Amino acid sequence: MIKREKVKDLLVTTTFGKEVIVMGWVKTFRNNQFIALNDGSCMANLQVVVDFEQTPDEILKKITTGAALKITGKLVESLGKGQTVEVKASSVEILGESDAEKFPLQPKKHSLEFLREIAHLRFRTNTFNAVFKIRHHLAFAVHQFFHERGFVYLHTPIITASDAEGAGEMFRVTTLDFDKTPRTETGEVNFKEDFFGRSANLTVSGQLEGELGAMALGEIYTFGPTFRAENSNTTRHLAEFWMIEPEVAFADIEDNMNLAEDLLKYVIKHALENCKDELEFLKNRLLEEEKNKPQAERSELNLLEKLHFCLDNNFERLTYTEAIEILKRSKPNQKKQFNYIIDEWGADLQSEHERYLVEKHFKKPVILTNYPADIKSFYMRQNDEEVNGQKTVAAMDILFPGIGEIVGGSQREERLDKLTQRMQDMGIPQDELYWYLDTRRFGSAPHAGFGLGFERLVLFVTGMTNIRDVIPFPRFPKNAEF
């Protein structure tokens, strides 16, 4: 028996005349003769030529878009345009029919909104084949990058009883019954009766646990799902998303910036080298889409140019204080075009400001450092020098064109007294985080880390514009379909 071969492999085979078996789904069927067959192994289709005089009618009429076929035939040189090989079918077996009247994916252009409604079938389109192949390659490159550098992949917990970090609204995880909720004597919900014996949530970040790993194993990274129960219906937020969080002992904020820049460049390079067809397709898709826009709104660089531009330039590094000066003097600030006018040092930067810096002012990725302590988390290291008599922390955010913040990180506060003082100031309970503080009690050391939102990275590399289109089954308010 001969083995089934993948379309991807056959398309580059030149041993013409050999007998092959290939299976896949019909994209189109022209003139009762030419099947474009796709098996998911690549975006390209294999042309299968059917001898319609020798093929029974009941088979021919079942060769419809979406049907699954098993083709036995001979691999021959193709005289058609756009392909070098085709298969001359000696037998066509219908594995699974597809009723042309009912199959939602017709051979025409569908809107991304429509495809989102049928996320279980959108994998069969060229666009989503490309997006999820690139997503795969980016994920693999992330693992490879850290593996090569000796980092340990650490699975930090998804369910956590710690709600002290304050990174956002959380989902409760429970086995308690709303109808028979156990109560304490004073009438409160008795979480001692819950599965974990206490109130538990879905994690918003693996960082704190990641630090525990780094303070022993040296260099770790997480790559797992994180959650926000925020009611935001935007093109940039999900309730469930994947995050990459490295944490490095004996590293400072400089090491941290270098690591993040190296990582981003490594994975983008990997995608450029391994996803040529997919990126080419998405580039053209974007160009096509922009044709409907006024000239002024079109991108200056196409997708491939944008990716190369990121690789070929050093990210611009500047302090928050320098950024505020630039923003204050900027046209949109002076002309009051920003929704939030930058008046003074201490303001939290909005997406519009981040994008101005990246897209208009520097025209390349930017790393902002040394933010005001007041607008950042408790665990960030306090800088020795103050700015205008105000405290700053050794934070670093990386801003990308079209995306805004793609990485947020910092050197961590390793000094027990400074850390506990700040927790006290911010009302963060120290008892609950005794294990976090233990790393500062027993052999504390400088260390740093960051979080990279994986979907934002996939957005950037694929050029897609809605985050719901770069994760297989997006979760957002009122949606947990599939």
Place this chain on the structure above:
Amino acid sequence: MIKREKVKDLLVTTTFGKEVIVMGWVKTFRNNQFIALNDGSCMANLQVVVDFEQTPDEILKKITTGAALKITGKLVESLGKGQTVEVKASSVEILGESDAEKFPLQPKKHSLEFLREIAHLRFRTNTFNAVFKIRHHLAFAVHQFFHERGFVYLHTPIITASDAEGAGEMFRVTTLDFDKTPRTETGEVNFKEDFFGRSANLTVSGQLEGELGAMALGEIYTFGPTFRAENSNTTRHLAEFWMIEPEVAFADIEDNMNLAEDLLKYVIKHALENCKDELEFLKNRLLEEEKNKPQAERSELNLLEKLHFCLDNNFERLTYTEAIEILKRSKPNQKKQFNYIIDEWGADLQSEHERYLVEKHFKKPVILTNYPADIKSFYMRQNDEEVNGQKTVAAMDILFPGIGEIVGGSQREERLDKLTQRMQDMGIPQDELYWYLDTRRFGSAPHAGFGLGFERLVLFVTGMTNIRDVIPFPRFPKNAEF
């Protein structure tokens, strides 16, 4: 400024005389002179020699177990036993002290139970350094295996509204308040008001969504957290664990068995090649532990021999029916030593039976196939032949010595009529799973897949005996600490 070097690299350096900076934690400090320094990069320590006459007393007394140090000094050839290099310190800086009275990890043997209580610090022990390094390497090898074969890594959802699969008890995910629970007119909890507009849970498996991916992309795998809200306090169960679930279009149960056997051998081989020191350490740890056991209870093979044995032998493949015959005739069954006596075909196999087959009868990994339909899931493909007039399904479970079931999989039922009939028989709602059935409506095709419990794999390769010791922060009933 010279750069900090890792202990792992220094230990294989032979450019003696060069100036180095190294940072790490003190394991031991002997004779006010010899520091065993570990930075997590490997299990081995670097010997640092302190000139105690030139070093201030207040520094010397802070060189305690667990303290973090920055050492500047010269790399020299070591005359001591068990090492080829050491560092002659010219300066010792205390990065973080560690109060010897309070530091829980004293330089002596601690029980695994005790270390589980301080999971945030146990990474600093040799045992857990080894376990989590091996865990990393196994995870990386899994990704590499599938990447090399052209599989797409698919992130299936963690939060799901589908509760139809019946793989186990689930955790509810909610933002509803127990104190102000919204109710419908008839008094039921109104989940329309919940975050996702419906009742939602943590996933028990990504398989069903994985099938959607495979039926378009051809070959996918998941590697993510899955959950069971089962009140089991055993050494083999966790409430949160990681699972690997490949799904392959156009594959049958034979392909599926081959894929699973290839995967297991690939990752075990990777660990043997890349974790020599760690496996050697764990092998000796086990031998040491077994010294306290009676001869009869000791393992016949040591850890390394056991791993090699798995690589060097084909897994024994037999049907459930054949296994039942063997078990019926077995000594422990005839002598009624099993807790569950095997009387007849149709019995669900217990762990004791699986282990008898693997450890006593075949003495190698076993793949059991073609189980009775009645004890397996709705989505498994129904075999054409019946056994004793009873239906069987194309299921396959892989059983490993000491572990029992490590892989569970099947060819999937691709025939819409057979699938819906079975769902009806088993009371599984078809409306809710319309998207799953759509893959059978539009271009259905034979396909197969399996689930591999990652922690069980890590248990097997590390030789650890409690699953809580192979995941960084285990979740189980009444425990969500850290």
